[in-house]
Amino acid sequence: MSASIAPECNNIKEKYDTCFLKWYSEKYLRGNTASNECDELFAKYKTCLNIALKEKGIESMLDDARKVMKDSETD
Amino acid sequence: MRVFSSTCTFDYSWEEVSAANWRKYCPWNDKSTHVVAVDTLSRVVDLETGILHTERLITCHQSVPQWVLSLFGGSATSHVYEVSYVDPSSKKVTMCSTNLTWSNVLNVRETVVYQPSFLNPSSTTEFNQEAKITALCGGWQRIKNKVEEASVERFSQNAKKGREGFEAVLEMSRRVFSEQRELDRNKLKP
Numbered sequence: 001m002s003a004s005i006a007p008e009c010n011n012i013k014e015k016y017d018t019c020f021l022k023w024y025s026e027k028y029l030r031g032n033t034a035s036n037e038c039d040e041l042f043a044k045y046k047t048c049l050n051i052a053l054k055e056k057g058i059e060s061m062l063d064d065a066r067k068v069m070k071d072s073e074t075d
Numbered sequence: 076m077r078v079f080s081s082t083c084t085f086d087y088s089w090e091e092v093s094a095a096n097w098r099k100y101c102p103w104n105d106k107s108t109h110v111v112a113v114d115t116l117s118r119v120v121d122l123e124t125g126i127l128h129t130e131r132l133i134t135c136h137q138s139v140p141q142w143v144l145s146l147f148g149g150s151a152t153s154h155v156y157e158v159s160y161v162d163p164s165s166k167k168v169t170m171c172s173t174n175l176t177w178s179n180v181l182n183v184r185e186t187v188v189y190q191p192s193f194l195n196p197s198s199t200t201e202f203n204q205e206a207k208i209t210a211l212c213g214g215w216q217r218i219k220n221k222v223e224e225a226s227v228e229r230f231s232q233n234a235k236k237g238r239e240g241f242e243a244v245l246e247m248s249r250r251v252f253s254e255q256r257e258l259d260r261n262k263l264k265p
Contacts (some may be wrong), residue, residue: 001101002113004113005134013114017098019192020118025094033125042118049114058132058154061175063118065156069173072184 006052009045016041077223079230083238085200087245089166089191092200096168096189099240100133103247106240109137109233111152112127127161137229153177159234166191171212181226202238206230238261 001017004010019038021031025033085092098137100110112134119128133155153176160169169187185206192199208226210219 001099003111004114005132009114016115020115021094022096023109024097025090028120028127028161029090029094031163033120033163034122034126041117043113043241049116053132058175061154061178062132064178064250065175067174069156069158069171 005012005056005058006049006053007053009048012041012045012048016045076207077227078205078207079227079234080203080205081084081231081234082201082203085194085202085242085245086198089189089196089200090196091245091249092202093161093166093168094118095241095245097246099237099250101244103244104240105243106236107233111136112147115123125163129159129161131157131159132175133157141172170224172262180210180212182220183207183230204234 001014004013012059017040023038024033027033050059053062086161087095100107100113110133112132114134114140116130116132116133117128118130120126121128135153135155136151137153152176155172156175157170157172159171162169168187169245171188172185172187174183183206185204188201188203190201192201192202207229208223210222212219212222217253
């Protein structure tokens with residue numbers, strides 16, 4: 001798996017990515033789209049990541065990009 | 076504005092390609108070393124359509140031509156925002172991305188689609204990529220042209236590396252998957 005932008009999140013990210021990929025191949029692609037077994041890991045990873053994104057000032061860049069993306073979708 | 080587009084076919088099923096795509100930038104890919112981190116920002120499944128919607132942040136580190144740095148400043152680390160949709164019923168992966176860094180100078184918008192190929196849908200997958208690159212710095216057309224040219228050049232180099240690296244990931248994914256299956260089968264034996 002690839003690394004996180006925040007090295008302190010690598011551990012939890014690795015766990016989440018592994019869980020997601022297993023869910024994606026074994027459940028999602030076989031039609032079981034509703035299960036949510038990786039949600040807990042994702043919440044933990046996101047908590048860690050969000051702190052880093054704020055610190056690095058990426059949060060505000062993302063907000064701008066989301067707006068642009070939305071605008072072009074409605075074009 | 077300049078448009079870069081490319082298309083190719085992978086000799087793997089859409090299911091394999093769409094799964095391996097999530098780890099395109101793992102250590103098995105030794106070509107796309109400019110991608111240093113891939114973070115998932117959000118992920119939801121639309122309960123009505125079954126479409127998986129994902130937002131990711133991709134962090135790259137690559138050498139930038141000296142003249143670009145001296146003109147615009149900035150650093151060699153850049154970020155890309157990517158939104159993707161997987162539609163399992165029509166077997167289609169769509170990924171749209173845009174640059175977060177340098178966005179006052181350059182706008183790069185890429186769309187990638189993975190679909191079962193027309194001729195051999197059960198075992199091969201078609202990859203389509205299109206990027207629109209626009210230099211934004213006002214005024215000098217010559218500089219804009221130069222910025223766009225350099226960007227298209229870099230984009231096409233990275234696209235080629237990306238394809239080669241992804242082939243390696245696909246091959247490893249298939250090998251690991253079959254080994255895992257073998258292990259599981261042996262476990263079941265009395």
